[in-house]
């Protein structure tokens with residue numbers, strides 16, 4: 515899992531919560547169902563079964579892979595539309611090429627994030643490059659959906675291309691945790707991703723036996739999803755492992771621990787930590803559209819069918835398909 519590593523974490527700024535911060539309890543630990551998305555790549559749907567009240571402003575998150583593809587196996591998503599929210603594609607290992615109906619496109623690879631504000635709408639495709647399809651190889655990433663407040667749902671689409679080398683790196687007091695702040699801020703340290711409502715997105719790697727307690731804004735919700743390894747969360751030390759999400763309750767700090775080393779194969783604990791200020795607006799979600807009302811959803815489908823969200827470029831160099 516190379517997504518941004520450092521030789522000596524103790525050279526990084528160290529983060530810890532104030533001693534009087536109230537530790538957030540764990541309200542629930544859920545297990546993501548496994549399935550397939552797009553043209554058939556394996557995913558774990560991290561937030562399945564969690565009420566939007568606990569997720570707001572996050573809507574959906576897939577762990578894509580981790581999978582070691584044989585030659586010919588790598589797959590992506592076909593052309594499809596989005597409106598009313600943001601898609602965040604974080605590639606931990608491997609490569610996705612992306613292209614959209616507005617002429618945008620690029621490559622996201624080891625540690626890069628593409629933060630796409632779909633806003634009023636577009637069509638896009640995310641797919642492995644031909645070279646990866648031929649060779650096969652490791653693929654691991656995240657697809658996170660972040661809601662937009664009503665006032666921004668119809669804004670012009672926009673991309674943020676966040677390179678792995680630009681994330682804000684932090685550590686715990688003992689250097690046992692590497693924290694990559696991809697968006698938002700933690701303890702006054704700002705990540706590169708700019709968000710429409712206050713959000714923090716962190717990828718944390720904890721060495722076996724390491725523990726980190728992070729200051730967490732009281733007005734944020736708190737979620738931790740395990741990408742790899744085993745550990746425990748919160749003051750109750752609730753066990754958590756690969757494919758599980760912890761939903762935290764109210765408080766001012768959030769604690770994650772990695773299990774002690776069992777043997778030379780004990781993996782690091784890899785966790786995605788998410789917090790955001792809830793938007794608290796009605797949400798109407800159907801397929802690739804996330805609006806506030808059913809009428810707005812129907813309008814989105816009509817606009818898509820009439821080509822108002824754009825059309826697939828005639829020459830795009832990627833697999834055709836989709837809706």
Ligand SMILES: O=C(Oc1cc(O)cc(O)c1C(=O)O)c1ccc(O)c(O)c1
Nearest residue numbers: 551552557576578591640657800801802
């Ligand atoms: O396709 C859906 O979402 C995605 C899931 C992924 O794991 C990767 C992706 O790139 C996407 C995407 O949209 O680009 C999806 C999810 C939920 C839903 O109701 C849909 O209609 C589509």
